[in-house]
Amino acid sequence: MMDSPEGATTRSEQKFRKFLKSLIRKQPRDLLLVIGTGVSAAVAPGIPALCSWRSCIEAVLGAAEQLEVLHPGDVAEFRRKVTKERDLLVVAHDLIRKMSPRTGDTKPNFFQDCLMEVFDNLEQHIQNPVVLQSILRLMERGTMVLTTNYDNLLEIFGQQQGKPMESLDLKDKDKVLQWARGHVKYGVLHIHGLYTDPCGMVLDPSGYKDVTQDPEVMEVLQNLYRTKSFLFLGCGETLRDQIFQALFLYTVKNKVDLEHYMLVLKENEDHFFKLQADMLLHGIKVVSYGDCFQQFPEYVQDLTAQICKQRSPDADRVDSTTLLGTSCVDCAKRKLGESSTDSPKRIKQPDDIPTLE
Structure with missing residues (x-):
């Protein structure tokens, strides 16, 4: 299929974009990809719930209303919070608690039923697999992947390509240790859980207290943050995510000495450069992929091509x-x-x- 003139222009602009040499000279096995909602939004734009935390919460509320698993007054209250609250992760956490048993535990819960309604037939909604193809290309060469997303679009697409994909949950200690030590090549760690998992989804570290209080697991996970370069793709709220903070940020010292990367949309120059300065304190280099979201897939594709060009020391x-x-x-x-x-x-x-x- 021929590109439209507009698409060709965008492609041309992306092709000649400069990349940070400190990033493209990384070996794939030295990277760990952190996948956020932006990846799912680029891959399956037809599912609004994948576009952002706000869209996901709104879709869940719609499903809760249709399935009659949440009081109408509560639905109205949460819709008000979604429009006014800045910290949507807190809203999502409160929503999970509201649809869970009042025992301090989060399973069983109606939140999962609502997500299953929202994410029904995901495989039929993959429209733009460019980003997923790029991620798989890096995984083939040893890049590790974790995600804050509830969906398994990457695993679905990878299986379609004949890859032995695995969805991992923090509650499975043995698998987490194997993955963190590099022994699960096509494993994707879902730190919030997966919508198809009957154990339920969690947004609060207390839900994973067995993990966060296990010194062996925490040491091996935090060692990843010290020894790998994390590359954040489609992530907006990840550094404010309580589970991500508990796993990687709280006890890792001297973060300014680390070298991680975050691809972001540059809508406002002042905001962008302030974010750059702020993130350097966390050892994160913020990079713009462009000033419109449509440039994201091609940027990731070109960036992957540059990284995969690097000759392996073992070659x-x-x-x-x-x-x-x-x-x-x-x-x-x-x-x-x-x-x-x-x-x-x-x-x-x-x-x-x-x-x-």
Whole structure:
């Protein structure tokens, strides 16, 4: 399909955009993608609930009204809060609590039923998979992914491409540890949970007290924030997110010495440059992908292409399965100087994923 003149212009502008060399010179395995609502909004614009926290809450309220699982007075009160409250994560948290048992626990709850109504048949609504294709390309090369989203659009799309995608939840300690150590190549960690998970969704760290009070889990997660470069895609409120703060921000010291990145829309120059200055205190470099949301997918695609161009430090190593054939392992060992009979070293396979040291 041919691009429209407007689309061609946008594409041309994006193609020649300068990228931060400190970012594009990162190896994919040194990155961790944090996916926010902006990614889902770009991929499935036909589902309003994916566009923002405000849209999601409004859609949930509409479903609650139709399913009659929330008192009409409460629906009206929450709609008022949505229009006036600045911190929508607090509103969402209150809404979950309202539709949950009054025991301090969040399961079972009607909030999940409403999300299932709102996100019905997600796979039929994937219209612009460019961002998802870029994310998968990075995952193939060792990039890790976590999300604050309830939807599983990435996993659905990845499975369509033949990838063994896994949706992970913070409540599964063993899986979280495997993922954090780099052993679940196509795993996506949902720190708020997933709308299809019967355990329910959580917006308050108290819902994950078993996780946040587990020193082994917290150490391995916070080590990611110290050793990886987080790249925030489509994230607006993530740094104010209580669970993200509890997992990565509260106890990680000297954040200004870290190097993370956040792609944002530059609607207002003064606001943008203030945000840049503020985020540097958190060790985050704020980068504009453009002044309209339509530029986001192409920017991510071009950025991914630049990152994937980087030659891996292991690229010069001889691999028995790619250069010498599977029947010549001994030759490969001799060529690599690894033919010692006392302690032969294992030849690295293409799909090996490095673990954190």
